[in-house]
Amino acid sequence: MTPILEARGLRKLFPLPPARPRGLAGLFARGTPRRLHAVDEVSFALERGGALGLVGDSGCGKSTLAQMLARLIEPTAGAVLLQGRDITAVPAAAFARSPDRRRIQMVFQDATDALNPHDSVFRAIADPARRLLPGLSAQALRALVHDTAARVHLPPGLLGRYPHQLSGGQRARVGIARAIVVSPEVLILDEPTSALDVSVQAVILKLLHRLRAETGMTYVFVSHDLNVVRMLCDRVLVMYLGRLVEEGPVDAVFRSPRHPYTAALIDAIPQFGRPSARREGLEGEPQSPVNPSPAMCRLAGRCRHEGAFCRRAMPDLLPAGAAHRAACFHPLGG
């Protein structure tokens, strides 16, 4: 079966001002070009109806990857395939008017920033439907907005309010409603609960789970909270400094992580009754994401399992179990 969403060798490099020598010489030197490698050679495929978690420290490129998948920013190289069709063939700006725009939608991190403060809740939800579902009568639009609001448990009385009059949880619901109002097939969620209190987060997670069960939507769920990913997703993708370091079924990755970075990430989850006896802590500071060496593992220098090869070549993603891949010369538990 054709995967619903596929990434092939996705890269995003952000150019930085070139490094020039200090002083007068700097005015005449051309300087070394510098590029920040936000996402580097990421490939994976996602089956219809699945839920993929995307985890990693901030700056690992997970949000950049999510925005490329949602076709909001242009990749430097590589392609995104929606049901086998290359949607990166169309420029991002033109994609906004393509019929495929409706099929892949995104929920943003902080609903407070993502909502226009001048738009009422009704307008915020109606706007994507107006643009992406042409030919909708005013009456049908009204019904659709009311129906969508009901599906995310937003009382109809709130539809006339403005974002500042809503609680954090209500704003998160509006953010979800405006993404699902056009019945997308793929929903990219970028840390949808990280701005919320745990008590509210629990409600939103249950809502997201129910929506997926009802509609069969495919989720890509970006989060730094591994416990949340474990609950909501069936597969997980672990990123470190732009590279995909491990991918596999949630249970397998959590039970027996193969990449030392994944192990450190799981070990760092604060847990009652297990304070500081960490087995897999990382040492030191991460490498710079600017012009990183292409022939070296990005975790080198922080990893306790480092061997002679780790600074000579970039490890490939290799099978590490059923539907489980890891990019490490010294995989754990192997």
Added chain:
Amino acid sequence: MSAAPLLEVRELSLAFRTRGGTVRALDRVSLTLGPGETLGIVGESGSGKSVLAYAVMGLQDRAGRLTGGAVLWRGRRIDRLGEAALRRLRGPEMAMIFQSPRAALNPIRRIGDQLADVLRAHRPLGRAAARAEAAAMLAQVRIPDPAARLAAYPFELSGGMCQRVMIALALACAPALLIADEPTTGLDVTTQAAIMDLLRGLARGRGMATILITHDLGLAAAHCDRIAVMHAGQLVETGPTAAVFAAPLHPYARALARSVPGPETTLATLETVPGSLPDLSAPDLPACRYAGRCPQAQPRCRTEAPPAVPGAAGQVARCWNPGP
């Protein structure tokens, strides 16, 4: 408790006067902290955790006013001290680290100068001696190559490194109490673990008491001896960490503990806290401010202040109808 407590907060109430009315941010909060103890204050945003910590340090802004109760430091009242007396207390006795380390550091001064400022404000040190001491402090918070980092500006350091510098600043005068207000929010999970290990190690080594303010219950559970749960400006439950998490008595503490995703939690067992925080400027706040959200609320929850009910494992809840 045998030894005199280091810090005692007695029935402390605090209100903010705003255009929208008087916000009663703290309502008769009581707690004690012994030397070397680690206390976690948890609750939703808006529950008054930070306000309480600021009040202890005497840092509340001008709109805030203590309306009752007392704060005792080593048995002596400090809630009425003037700014000069408070200043002598802050640093050698109690210190604080904040949520966004980069914002709390001066962006246009070198790290070394900022550390030296603090040292020289409290101790008669020369320039060279202060510099050497500053480098030693950076080494203590495990910053690699400390002598070179003295010349760095905050923007040249990562978030985790800035928080290490903040910790070094706070510990410069070897305080007996460190208040850490969401010290790892905004940091990565792996960095968070390293910072918390560092804080714990330093606190143990120095016998320093710590108050950890956090909305992350998992973090508090992993790192604190005792937990205080706050809701809408009221302290609803305190006790040993294990007791508060495993056998909470107060319905809010129970709901909160079960709303945290743990390694065994599934969406089916994940609980939610009903309703939302009440408006603290409302004139008719119920006596127990959780009454409007509580599935077990009784009529008297709204009219009479709930009693302190002790539990079997040392926890104490303020509730008319505490659960098992």
